[in-house]
Amino acid sequence: MTQDRRDFLRMIAAAAAAGLPLAQAEAAAAAGDGRFYDVPRFGNVSLLHFTDCHAQLLPLWFREPNVNLGVGVGRNRAPHLVGEVLLEAFGLRPGTREAYAFTSLDFSHVARSFGKVGGFAHLATLVKRLRASRPASLLLDGGDTWQGSATALWSRGQDMIEATRLLGVDIMTAHWEFTYGQDRVKEIVEKELAGKTEFLAQNIETRDFGDPVFKAWTMRELGGVPVAVIGQAFPYSPIANPRYLMADWTFGIQEERLQKYVDEARAKGAAVVVLLSHNGMDVDLKLATRVRGIDVILGGHTHDGVPKALEISNAGGKTVVTNAGSNGKFLAVMDIEVKGARMTGYRYKLLPVFSRLLPADNDMQQLIVRNRAPHAAKLSEKLAVTEGLLYRRGNFNGTFDQVMLDALMTVKGADLAFSPGFRWGTSILPGEAITFEHVMDQTAITYPYTTLTEMSGETIKSVLEDVCDNLFNPDPYYQQGGDMVRVGGMTYACEPGAKMGARISDLRLKGEPIVASKLYKVAGWAPVAEGAQGEPAWDILSQYLRDKKTLAPPRLNLPRLIGVEGNAGIAP
Amino acid sequence: MNSSKERRKVIKAGGGIGLLGLLAAAGLLPAGEALAQQQWNSGAFGTRNLADAVKALGGTPPTENKAIQITAPDIAENGLVVPVSVTSDIPKTESIAILVEKNPNLLSAVFEIPNGTDPFVSTRVKLAESTDVYALVKADGKYYFLKKEIKVTLGGCGG
Numbered sequence: 001m002t003q004d005r006r007d008f009l010r011m012i013a014a015a016a017a018a019g020l021p022l023a024q025a026e027a028a029a030a031a032g033d034g035r036f037y038d039v040p041r042f043g044n045v046s047l048l049h050f051t052d053c054h055a056q057l058l059p060l061w062f063r064e065p066n067v068n069l070g071v072g073v074g075r076n077r078a079p080h081l082v083g084e085v086l087l088e089a090f091g092l093r094p095g096t097r098e099a100y101a102f103t104s105l106d107f108s109h110v111a112r113s114f115g116k117v118g119g120f121a122h123l124a125t126l127v128k129r130l131r132a133s134r135p136a137s138l139l140l141d142g143g144d145t146w147q148g149s150a151t152a153l154w155s156r157g158q159d160m161i162e163a164t165r166l167l168g169v170d171i172m173t174a175h176w177e178f179t180y181g182q183d184r185v186k187e188i189v190e191k192e193l194a195g196k197t198e199f200l201a202q203n204i205e206t207r208d209f210g211d212p213v214f215k216a217w218t219m220r221e222l223g224g225v226p227v228a229v230i231g232q233a234f235p236y237s238p239i240a241n242p243r244y245l246m247a248d249w250t251f252g253i254q255e256e257r258l259q260k261y262v263d264e265a266r267a268k269g270a271a272v273v274v275l276l277s278h279n280g281m282d283v284d285l286k287l288a289t290r291v292r293g294i295d296v297i298l299g300g301h302t303h304d305g306v307p308k309a310l311e312i313s314n315a316g317g318k319t320v321v322t323n324a325g326s327n328g329k330f331l332a333v334m335d336i337e338v339k340g341a342r343m344t345g346y347r348y349k350l351l352p353v354f355s356r357l358l359p360a361d362n363d364m365q366q367l368i369v370r371n372r373a374p375h376a377a378k379l380s381e382k383l384a385v386t387e388g389l390l391y392r393r394g395n396f397n398g399t400f401d402q403v404m405l406d407a408l409m410t411v412k413g414a415d416l417a418f419s420p421g422f423r424w425g426t427s428i429l430p431g432e433a434i435t436f437e438h439v440m441d442q443t444a445i446t447y448p449y450t451t452l453t454e455m456s457g458e459t460i461k462s463v464l465e466d467v468c469d470n471l472f473n474p475d476p477y478y479q480q481g482g483d484m485v486r487v488g489g490m491t492y493a494c495e496p497g498a499k500m501g502a503r504i505s506d507l508r509l510k511g512e513p514i515v516a517s518k519l520y521k522v523a524g525w526a527p528v529a530e531g532a533q534g535e536p537a538w539d540i541l542s543q544y545l546r547d548k549k550t551l552a553p554p555r556l557n558l559p560r561l562i563g564v565e566g567n568a569g570i571a572p
Numbered sequence: 573m574n575s576s577k578e579r580r581k582v583i584k585a586g587g588g589i590g591l592l593g594l595l596a597a598a599g600l601l602p603a604g605e606a607l608a609q610q611q612w613n614s615g616a617f618g619t620r621n622l623a624d625a626v627k628a629l630g631g632t633p634p635t636e637n638k639a640i641q642i643t644a645p646d647i648a649e650n651g652l653v654v655p656v657s658v659t660s661d662i663p664k665t666e667s668i669a670i671l672v673e674k675n676p677n678l679l680s681a682v683f684e685i686p687n688g689t690d691p692f693v694s695t696r697v698k699l700a701e702s703t704d705v706y707a708l709v710k711a712d713g714k715y716y717f718l719k720k721e722i723k724v725t726l727g728g729c730g731g
Contacts, residue, residue, distance in 0.1 A: 238649045239727045250655075252645050420728060466726045477646045478723050500702070528728040 036097075036357055037126060042347040043337030045222045045272060046137035048130060050123070051300030052326035053141075054148025054176075054424040055160050056441070057368045059119035059355035061111055061427040062327045063391040064305060066104045069496050069569035070282075072474030076568040079281045079304030079323055083571030090307040101329065101352035102305050104571075108389045108430055118328030118353050120163050120368060121360035126331055126353060127167060128361065134335075136223030141169045141197075142300030142324065143233065143278045146188075147176035148424045150379060150440035151372060156180050159371040161192045166367055171198045171218065175234030175278045175301060178246045179446045185246075189214065200231020200276065202261050203254040213249055217261050219270060225338045228265035230258065230294075232277040234301055236480045242447050244530040253283065253477060255291055262293040271341040274298060281323040282476035285312060292316025295343045296334060299323045301481050303393070303423045305330055309348040324350060326424065379437035383545035386434055388553025392425035392442065395471065395569075396494070397486050400425060400442055402554035404525075404537070405488025407544035412452045414523035415509060416490040418463070421471070421483030434551065439541045443525075449534035450525040457507070457514040460522065464492065464504040472496040472503065488523075488557055490514065495562035506560065634708060634715035637662060642707050642720040648699060651724040656680075656705060657694040664712040665691035673719075674703035699724050 070080025081089050083103050092098045100110040101117065131137050141164060146157030157180055164172070172193075177185055189199040202216035217230040235253045238246055258275070265273050272295050277284050280301040288297060293316045296309075305325030312319050324332040330350050337345040372379070392398035401419050408417040425442040428434055455463070463485065470480040484494075493506040507514035514520070525537040545551065564570055639661040648654045658668050668691060669682045675698070683693040697705065702723040709716045 236647055239647055239725060241728075243649060243727075250649060252649075256643070463726060469723075470725060473723075478721070480647070480725070526728065 036354070037129060037351065039130065039333055039349055039351070041133050042335035043345060044136060045225050045227060045336045045338055046130075046134040047140055047274065047296070047298065047332075047334040047336070048127060048134075048137060049140045049142065049276075049298040049322070049324050049332040049334065050328065050330065051142025051278070051298075051324045052144040052303055052424070053118070053120075053328040054144055054326060055146060055152035055157075055444075056118055056149060056328045056426065057120045057151070057159070057163060057372075059116035059122060060327060060329075061429060062117060062329050063104050063107045063111075063389070063393060063427045064102060065393040065395065066571045067395040067569065068304075069395055069472070069564060069567055071472045071496050072476075074282050074285075074476070076566075078308075078310060079302065079306050080567075080569040082569055085568040085571070092307065097354060098307070098352065101354075102307060104391075104393075107391075107427075111427075111429055114354060115356040117355060119355050119360070120167065120328065121362075121365040122355045122358040123328055123331060123353050124167055124361035124364040125358045126351065130331075130333060131168075136225065138170045138220060138222065138227070138229070139168050140229065140274075140276050140298060141172035142276060142298065143172060143174040144176045144300065144326075144424070145172065145174075147179060148327075148441065148444060150437055150444055151375060153440070153444040153446070154375065155371070156184055157188060158192075159368075161188060162367060162371065163364065165192075165196050166364055169197045170220070171200060171229050171231070171276060173200055173231035173233050173276050173278050175237055176241070176445075178233075178237050178249075179241050180245075181446075182246045182248060200229065201233035202230050202258055203235055204233055204249050204251055207248050207250045210250075216257075217265060219265065219268060225271050226269050227272045227274065228268075228270035229274045229276055230261050230265070232258070232275055232279055234278040234280075234481070235283070240480050240482060240528075242528045242530065245446065253279065253287065255287065258287075259291050259293075262291060266293055269341075271338050272296070272336055272343050277301075280476070280479065280481040281306065281321070282479060283481075284321050284323070285310065286476045288312035288319040288321050289314050291319075294319045296336070296346070297321045298332065298334065300326075303327075305350065305352075307350050309334075309346070320346060320348070322348060322350070327426065329353060379435065379440075381436040382433040383436060383439065383542055384434050384548050384551045386428055386432060386551045386553075387430055388551070389427065389430055390434070390438075390554075391427040393423055394483065395421075396484050396558050397556050398425075399554045399556060400427075401486040402488070402556055403544075403551065404442065404541055405486055405557070406554065407541050408450060408523035408525065409488050411540045411544060412450065412523035413521070414452055414489070415520045416460075417488035417523040419486040419488070419524065420526050421467070421485055423481075423483060430553075434545055436538075436542060439538050439545070443537040443541060445526060447526055447528070447532065448536040448538060449527055449532050450523065450537055450540050451527055451532065451534050453522050453524065454519045455522045456516065457518050457520065458516040460490070460514060460520065461504055461507060461516070464494075464507075465501050468494060468496070468503045469500040473500065484559075486557075487559075491557065492559050493562055494559040497563045634717045637709070637716035637718060640707050640709055640716060640718035642705065642718055644705060644720055644722055646721075647723045647725060651699045651701075653696045654699050654722060655694070655696050656722075657692065658707040658709075660685075660691040660707075660709045660711065660716075662691075662709055662711040662716055665709055666712075667710045668693050669706075669708040670695065670697060671706040671708060672697055672699060672703055673706065674701055675699070 201214040204213045275297045277299045284299040303326035304323040309320045335347045390400040405417040467485040641659045643657040680697045
């Protein structure tokens, strides 16, 4: 508390010095002081939720997208709102720390004002504070926790397992976890997490006999209230990621099985039924119209930081759907009121984790430092200084992806390059050094191979069409999450609202139309096929950056978009 | 009802080629397994068979029926082996066929459902590309269908 007050006074002084009228300065500071996290408790049961932290243990920059187009029913509806439209839709004011957390508006500038976000030591402090006033609570982790950093990759998820155990995660589900291979996942669940964290996934069964691989759901008594939590792993893990890493398991959305578990939980007396989901928000919003009896879906995968919960009607009543962002940037608080053995009300808040407002938790800090120590020198190697803002998120490209594409084309001598539309990866502010750790934040996967392939013009178009349909199919159940494949060296036009096979046109290389029958040299990385080989992406990117020393702002290669006028999912 | 008008309606409802094959299959179902086998492999499911198929059906093309359930992935994990199950809640179900619109041979499987048997069948089909998959049910001499889109994708890039 003393530290908060010091912060407060310092801000008042700074604001007054900057010439702000005192009342205004006070208001500005008040919005940023420790009271930011005074969330009054509501109801009798609380769920704390984070998701998609992508193994980011330290405070970081993370720029939200300015392009997140919705199609079909998703058009102009959360989560497909960006920038000022998003602020307006959720009653947030421009220039505030919330605007900094939830949008990309003026990012490089406001980031310096409000500081870094996330970090497990700061998150731990927030979790402790909230749980202190909420004895009847659970901490839920939506998955994508063990992947996304160098230390997670090198320890095969071990540093994250230790961190989440210390954080006190009660229940988790998963996606990228599976890319460590099914044996490693089983080993962790059975040995490391046993008795501490329940790993739930109702939608995974064995490929041969259809036996469940993990526990589907669990019942927890919270202050005398029976709360059922069902786990939903990412349904398309073996498609979006290499199938050979989870060869014996089959996934899918599995609505019917989910309905069966919901009914079973109700029959056993659950007053509240929660789905801890890694479906992605569009899939969750559709699922909520079809499956009956779920009170709350706490969602992830699509990395949508949605400030409020959406209420969806179905034949069984209403289901509340949330999505809690990514990279440890947010902690969601779902306070639930239960009366007469049913949910009668809720309060939801998606709290940005502002590292400056939350002192680091000592135990967590020590754990992180201890696990990083053996790698510290390697991680901190400065490869280059960036003149522009580097980020990844956005439907079509990000500046960091552009650097990856430029590196692939340069090092591999390719005509054009593809880079997957991953939604994880930290941001770097103009003027900052790019370290090897930053490079790993963009590339730390178990199949990092770079490739050089000859592809016909026809194949190139079909690749773009295929990925584009995974993003813009009007039926969310046919979407995979992730963003459009990033393209270097080749320009094209894209009409998201068109049908599969008709979205991509006007493909050109250096201004010349791509010829369907002609072969082109295409560089890429992260192949999902078994047996792929090639230099790891982090080596290619590091080599490129070391040679540059100073990186000029990357020139984003973006497709010419057709038919997106009036779409609230795009902002300057 | 004017038969050519009816035919147009059916083509519209079924989405072209898929229904042509569907009708052909439906027409051939009662002909017995051996004949069916021979006919499926002939690959003669072009437009010119439509009239024959409708004729074989006695002029009553199959109608969409929600009492059929298709259980199959929305996106195939492996196009080479895609699990497809069909359940029919239509009384007096006699046979169930599974057809893949975009496969070179439309018919993947036909199951005869003897009286007193649960009308539930399960198999795996091979898909080269995204396609509609039809379940065709014969019940009490009439034909019903339900279709479901299964997407086959290159994979990767998710997350």
